[in-house]
Amino acid sequence: MSLRIGILGASRIAASAIVEPARELGHRLIAVAARDPLRTQAFADKYGVERVLASYQDVVTDPQVDIVYNPLANALHAPWNLAAVAAGKPVLTEKPYARDRGEAARVAAAADAAGVTVMEGFHYLFHPVTQRALSLAGDGTLGELTRIEVRMGMPAPQSDDPRWSLELAGGALMDLGCYGLHVMRRFGTPSVLAATAVQRTPGVDERFDAELVFPSGLTGLTTNSMVDDEYSFTLRLIGTRGEAFVHDFIKPHDDDRLTLHTEDGTTVERHGTRTSYTYQLEAFTDHVERGTPIPLDTADAVANMALIDEAYRAAGMSPR
DSSP states (O other), X not given: OOXXXXXXXXXTTHIIIIIHXXXXXXXXXXEEEOSOXXXXXXXXXXXXXXXXXXXXXXXXXXXXXXXXXXXXXXXXXXXXXXXHHHTTOOEXXXXXXXXXXXXXXXXXXXXXXXXXXXEEOOGGGGXXXXXXXXXXXXXXXXXXXXXXXXXXXXXXXXXXXGGGOTTTTOSHIIIIIHHHHHHHGGGSOOEEEXXXXXXXXXXXXXXXXXXXXXXXXXXXXXXXXXXXXXXXXEEEXXXXXXXXXXXXXXXXXTOOEEEEEETTEEEEEEOOOSOHXXXXXXXXXXXXXXXXXXXXXXXXXXXXXXXXXHHXXXXXXXXX
16 A cells, blocks of 8 residues: 655655655655745655645644654654654654653653554664674574674764754764664663763764673673764674674665674675665555554663663763
């Protein structure tokens, strides 16, 4: 069945995160609203969105909208996810789920009470390269897992980008580090051992590094920079018998390699350049249409925001 998608905002990420996957999977982009009417119309014309509406509220309450995609600035994720829940509309929301744990818990409670899905967009989890890495860590190929390293970097956004705004809940940990913390939580419940941040402006981190530890003794490192020369999103899983390295776990459509080092030698696997966003939308729409289980629920979202808050406090900063 073709679902009708309403889009909040005319963000840059929407092209790769919802427009192209919807086109590939046969879903309709039925409505969009954004702050700037001219930009909204240009977005609709460029991507074939059927109707331009006057406000976000018009999108979430439109009877023709089946599901909502929310790629707004971080501080606007929770308010508009709550509005969609009130309208009975399932939401695919960009990460992070909210500004902090408390706000995430309010969204989760509303969604659970209403029986409406609000799924946090950790698209990396749905791609075969990630699933292969998790499998290698769990099936004994790597031996006992001892270390997880997630290193993320990107060139600096423009100075007026919402990711540099404290009011809009920006910062490197919120934008990048949420991925590193999320993937580590696939292996248990870590605690933040230590964290350091370089602040671009008071309260807004341009770099953020955190060391984590699990009850088992497994350790983790997440490094995050929004002021690097180039994009780099790597995941390394180190065990007593081997190591798995995912070359680009956030954009596997650009580099789908997984390099496996064991006592038997080194192999390079390829896991396909179909985008992680397409796998994600497919899983989300299958869930909406048929009730197919998804691996990202409200409890997971709240737990991830709690760990983000813990990391900020460990670095001597306040949660968003």
